[in-house]
Structure formats: C-alpha cells, structure tokens
Amino acid sequence: MTDATATGTTETPLSTAIEEYLASVEAGNSAAIADSSLREWANWLATERDATTLEEVAVIDCRRYARHLKRRVRDDDLKASTANTYYAYVRAFLGFCEADELIDRNPAAVSRAQSELPEDPGDADRQFWSERDRKAILRFMDRRVERALDGEAAVGRERAYRDRALVRLLALSGVRGAEVFRDPADDRRDGATWEDVDVEGGALRVFGKSREYEYAQLPERAAEALERYRRVQEPPTPRFPVFPTDHAPSKYAAVRDQLGDRDYDEARIEEILDANPVDEVVREYEVTVPAISTRGARDLMKRLCEQADLDVDGEYLKPHGARRGLGHKLYSEGHAELAQSALRHASISTTHESYSDIRASETAERVDDVLDE
Incomplete structure (x- = not known):
C-alpha cells in the first residue's frame, strides 16, 4: 500500500485509473494502442500478481512485468521495440497517476524495474527473407502440394494446400503475423476469417498495427493459393478461420x-x-x-524450413521476416512508393527510415562513382 491509502483515501481500481488516464490522452492511434497495452498489463497483474488496485502496484511488479516482456521477445512473440513500447505506456500511465497524487511515486520508472527490459538492437537483428530463400520455400511448398496429391507426402491434401496458402500469403502480401494469426495476448486479434478474404478484389481485411481495420494487398499468386485451399477446405461458415488450429x-x-x-x-x-x-x-x-496462434505459425515455419532443408543463418524463415523481405525487394529496386503502399506505412518517411540501410548503400555507390570520375 502507498500513502494514498494511509491518508484515508479508498483504494483505486486499476480499471478506473486507466479509464481516467485514457480520457486525458488525445484520440487516435496512440490512445487505441495505449488502451490495449494497459488492459493487457492489468490482466497480467491480476493473473500473475493478484493485484487489481492502483495502490497495490509495486516496483517488483513492474520489474517482473518487464521480465515477462523480455521472455516474450526471447520466444519471438514480440519485437524488442514493441516490448519497450508496451512498458513505456505503463510507465506513462503510472507517471500520470503520480502527478494526480494517486500514488507517491512511479514504480515503473525505477531503474531496477527498467533494467529487466529487453535490449532493443534496432534493425540490426531483424531478419528478412532474401529473394533466394523466398523462392526456395515457395518452390518447396508447390512440390509438397504435388506430392500430397500423388499420395507421396507425409501430410494430407488439405494440410498441404493450407500450408502453401499460408507461406504465399506471408511471402507476397506484406501482412504481419498478428494480423492473420491468433494472438493469445490480444483478444481483438483472433485471426483472419474467410469473410475477410476478397480474392477477386485482391485484398485481405486485417486488424492492423493502428488497431483499426485495414486492407492488405493480395497479389495474384497468394489469392490463387487461398482460393484453391478454400475449395479443398470447404469452410462450414464464412466466419471460419482461414488458418484453423490443429490443436x-x-x-x-x-x-x-x-x-x-x-x-x-x-x-x-x-x-x-x-x-x-x-x-x-x-x-x-x-x-x-480458433485460428492457429502466432507461436503456432512460427513453429510451423520452423518445421517447413527443416523439411525444405533451408538454413537461414542457423535459424528459420520467421513470419515477420517475410514482410521485411518484401519491402526490401521493392525498395531496393527503386519502388519506394509501392513498398509504402504494400506495407501500409502511414507515410513515405516511415518506409525510407525502415530501409535506411539500402539508401546508405546506394549513396555510397554514388559517392564512389563521383570520386572515380
């Protein structure tokens, strides 16, 4: 307990304090993301720490939440930058509560709590599917379907079509894994359903990073794989997940x-x-x-890479690397605006920033050309 309770004030439910904080945040994407992040944190506190009031939140709770986020990064469930962003929303909320004199100090701002946060290496460790690996995994998926149709594969026809559609969708559409698979940590991300798929229109409706519904582009090869898979699967209802769980x-x-x-x-x-x-x-x-989970999709990609004998620097082709690989391909060939559109970046500056390594390399080549004249 803090002095807020000692002075005779009643304890404040976390949900009430969060509502008060969100009311002070300007509307928009930031408010929506803060809402989701804080409610997820509150659920974690209630489940793992049995804390449901503001006055119960201690430094040790924030330290262990930071460690929880670090484990999710280690499990490849979150990017380090995203984990740090989630914690930053918690820290901002508790700072608001401190300023409103609801608590004596901000427990999330204490160094021993923040020391448990995962280090954010930036773009240096972010994998992307190279063109060679992308073509290799797509060829393998096509051959796997053919073998399944001939009865020579270790999986059945429906599974082979499903896995090919999943890989093509990741490789060619630029979607994020959490937009098409179920994220157990976010109850609004329950996976894409067949009513979200518009094959003729070349679009897939997804719940985007902005926490608003958006339309991702669906190139012909991805759309074709999805349509063939749908014919094999024969979903019983349009609300059926595109990629259902096998659990x-x-x-x-x-x-x-x-x-x-x-x-x-x-x-x-x-x-x-x-x-x-x-x-x-x-x-x-x-x-x-339920749809296959984000972790289930990663496990599937790991198995598929092993079967295809693909070794990506000792790892495997991760779902998030497909999106970055598509952007890298488009950007490096001079299609920055197309990369922005395909990846649904809010502005072209985001695209330029994401692929600053390519811009630096191109600048170096031009400087060399000038100096050699």
Whole structure:
C-alpha cells in the first residue's frame, strides 16, 4: 500500500485509473494502442500478481512485468521495440497517476524495474527473407502440394494446400503475423476469417498495427493459393478461420462451448462427440474453431524450413521476416512508393527510415562513382 491509502483515501481500481488516464490522452492511434497495452498489463497483474488496485502496484511488479516482456521477445512473440513500447505506456500511465497524487511515486520508472527490459538492437537483428530463400520455400511448398496429391507426402491434401496458402500469403502480401494469426495476448486479434478474404478484389481485411481495420494487398499468386485451399477446405461458415488450429483439445472445447450456447445439454454434446470425429462435428454443426496462434505459425515455419532443408543463418524463415523481405525487394529496386503502399506505412518517411540501410548503400555507390570520375 502507498500513502494514498494511509491518508484515508479508498483504494483505486486499476480499471478506473486507466479509464481516467485514457480520457486525458488525445484520440487516435496512440490512445487505441495505449488502451490495449494497459488492459493487457492489468490482466497480467491480476493473473500473475493478484493485484487489481492502483495502490497495490509495486516496483517488483513492474520489474517482473518487464521480465515477462523480455521472455516474450526471447520466444519471438514480440519485437524488442514493441516490448519497450508496451512498458513505456505503463510507465506513462503510472507517471500520470503520480502527478494526480494517486500514488507517491512511479514504480515503473525505477531503474531496477527498467533494467529487466529487453535490449532493443534496432534493425540490426531483424531478419528478412532474401529473394533466394523466398523462392526456395515457395518452390518447396508447390512440390509438397504435388506430392500430397500423388499420395507421396507425409501430410494430407488439405494440410498441404493450407500450408502453401499460408507461406504465399506471408511471402507476397506484406501482412504481419498478428494480423492473420491468433494472438493469445490480444483478444481483438483472433485471426483472419474467410469473410475477410476478397480474392477477386485482391485484398485481405486485417486488424492492423493502428488497431483499426485495414486492407492488405493480395497479389495474384497468394489469392490463387487461398482460393484453391478454400475449395479443398470447404469452410462450414464464412466466419471460419482461414488458418484453423490443429490443436485437438481446442477443437473439442469450441464444440462444447458453442453447442452449449445453442442449448445442447452436456450429455447430448458428449454423445455427438463420441459418435463422430471432432472435425466432422465442426463441419456439420458449423462450429468456429480458433485460428492457429502466432507461436503456432512460427513453429510451423520452423518445421517447413527443416523439411525444405533451408538454413537461414542457423535459424528459420520467421513470419515477420517475410514482410521485411518484401519491402526490401521493392525498395531496393527503386519502388519506394509501392513498398509504402504494400506495407501500409502511414507515410513515405516511415518506409525510407525502415530501409535506411539500402539508401546508405546506394549513396555510397554514388559517392564512389563521383570520386572515380
């Protein structure tokens, strides 16, 4: 407890303090991101630290939250820059509470808490798919589909079509993984569904980084792979995820929850599940199962790279590297505005900043040309 409680004031629920802070933040993308970041932090505090009031938040809580973010970066669930941004919103919120005299000091601003934050190396360690690796993984996915159709692959036809569509979408569209896969840490990111896909219009509706819905470009090869996969999958409802999970317990849980919501009693639900494979139940009763998670997608890419015998500096082709690889390809060939549009950057300056290494290299070549004259 802080002196706020000692002086006789009542404890402040975190949710109330967060609402007060958000009301003071100017509307726009920053407010939306702050809202999401702070609510995720509050959920973490309630779950991991059993803290639900402002006065309960101590330096050790902030230190352990910073460590939690660092683990997510280590697990490749977050970029280091994003983790630092999330913590910065918490620090700003608690600084607001300190200024409003709700707490004595800002526990997130203490050095021993911030020392646990992941180091942000900037662009130096950010992977991107090289043209060679991109072509190699796309060729492998095409051959895998052919082998599946001939009965020679270790996976079935639907899985082969699904995985090819997933890889093509990452490689060619510039989408972020969290825009098309389920992010367990963000309840608004539950994965792309078939009603988000516009094959004829060449667009995919996604919940963007701005926390607003946007349309990502869908090139012909990606659109074709998605359409062929849809014909094989035959989704039972347009709300079905494009890339559903393979996790059987999650499927069973979805069936029980959704049939229960339709007033099926427990005995009847178990009778249905005992009599039929869960995938058949999902299809017959139009159950919407969860999408594959961001971590599941990374694990899948790791397995696919192993099968394709692709060694990317001892690692694998990570989903976020596909987006950067597309931008690198477009930018390096002189299409900065096209890169901006494909990656949905808010301004061309963001695109220039993202690929400053290419600009520096081009400048060096021009300087060499001038000096050699």
